[in-house]
Amino acid sequence: MKSRLTLSALAIALPALFSIGCVSDSAVANYRAQYRVAQEQILDLQAQLEDKDRQIELLRGAKNPNADLQAQLADALADRAALEAAVAKLKDQLSRAGTTPIPVELADELARLAEANPDLMSYNEKTGAIRFRSDVTFGSGKAELREQAAPIVERLAQVLSSPVASQYEVRVVGHTDNVPIKNAFVKQQFGDNWGLSTARAVAVMKGFRSAGIPESRMSVAGYGEFRPVEPNGPRGSEANRRVEIYLVAMPGDEAEAEAAPAAEAAPSNTLAPADTVVPMKSPKPADEGPELYK
Incomplete structure (x- = not known):
């Protein structure tokens, strides 16, 4: 009886969350999808518990x-x-939906993956x-994955290939x-920071592809120096030298679009095909924002 009462309380709490005006339509769809799946799983487990109690x-x-x-x-x-x-685990997930x-x-x-590899990666909840x-x-x-990074990229690909992630x-x-490329050999390879940033994104994408993520699920982009997360110093900034991965709802499928997009967190510009690096035109003025590789 206690389990059923807890579930009833959660069923009241989440619709109240849906009614909040500041929550976006996509977020509401995300909350509802998470709530519906978790609720169905909890009810199924509770039925199994009742059967087990009878057996005991x-x-x-x-x-x-x-x-x-x-x-x-x-x-x-x-x-x-x-x-x-x-x-208990599902109830915790249900209480955190949204x-x-x-x-x-x-x-x-x-x-958990980020906590196990804090020197290499982080995750923003x-x-x-x-x-x-x-x-x-x-x-x-360089734009080749270091030896110690390749296994973590592969492990991340496994997480992103799970059923719950496959809709993204x-x-x-x-x-x-913002430190310009001065080495002649590197400059010949990548041209500038636009080229280097995109080549590194492609390298991570190729790691994902080798680990089994279909190319149809992926896209890449390079922003060069134009999306810093902190001010650059005389030698640039380690924090600004990064590769980020965003998960957004797959286009063209109503069920997937209803799930849980992270679109507001991801770049909104059109992204390049997954294995394409094309030289960029000069960047737009700062108030217009940089273009992506097309």
């Missing part, structure tokens, strides 16, 4: 308990504990963005600081 009651009421019945009872109690833990721009289950998995530090992910002036497009966006 029968086993405990056996007139001539033997070793086999005792073993069955122990297994049933263990199963019941696992079901209760699963219900606090993240992507499903809570996916957000938790990304957060508010925006749903994953960030790789370029100084650790790449060598200076993976947008990979490269950034640099």
Whole structure:
């Protein structure tokens, strides 16, 4: 009875959240999708719990308990504990629905991966963005993944290939600081920071592709030095040298579009095809914002 009352309280709380005027339509669709899936799973688990309780009651009421019945009872109690833990986890996810721009289950998995690799990557729960530090992910002036970064990119690809994540497009966006390229060889390879930022985004995309993410789910872009997250100093900024990954609803599918877009966190400009790097025109003035590679 306690479980049903808890679920009823959550059922009242979330519709109240949907009615708040400042929440966007896409966010409301996200909350509803998360709530609906979690609610259905909780109800199913609760039904399994009731069946397990009946089984336990029968086993405990056996007139001539033997070793086999005792073993069955122990297994049933263990199963019941696992079901209760699963219900508790889903209720936690349900209570947090709407606090993240992507499903809570996916957000938790990304957060755990970032916590396990703090020197290489971070995860922003508010925006749903994953960030790789370029100084650790790449060598200076290079666009090939370092040996220590490749396994983490592969592990991230596995998370992004999960059923809960498969409804999202993976947008990979490269950034640099404002230090111009001076090395002649690097300049010949990439031209400028636009080229370097996009080449690094492509390198991460290729890592995802090698790990099994379809190209149809991915796009890449490079912003060069024009989207800093902190002011650049005389030697630029390590924080500005980064590659970010955004998850947005896949286009053309109503069910996916109803799920949980992180569109407000991701770049809004048109992105280049996943394996394309094309020289940029001169950037627009700062008040208009930079173009992407087309």
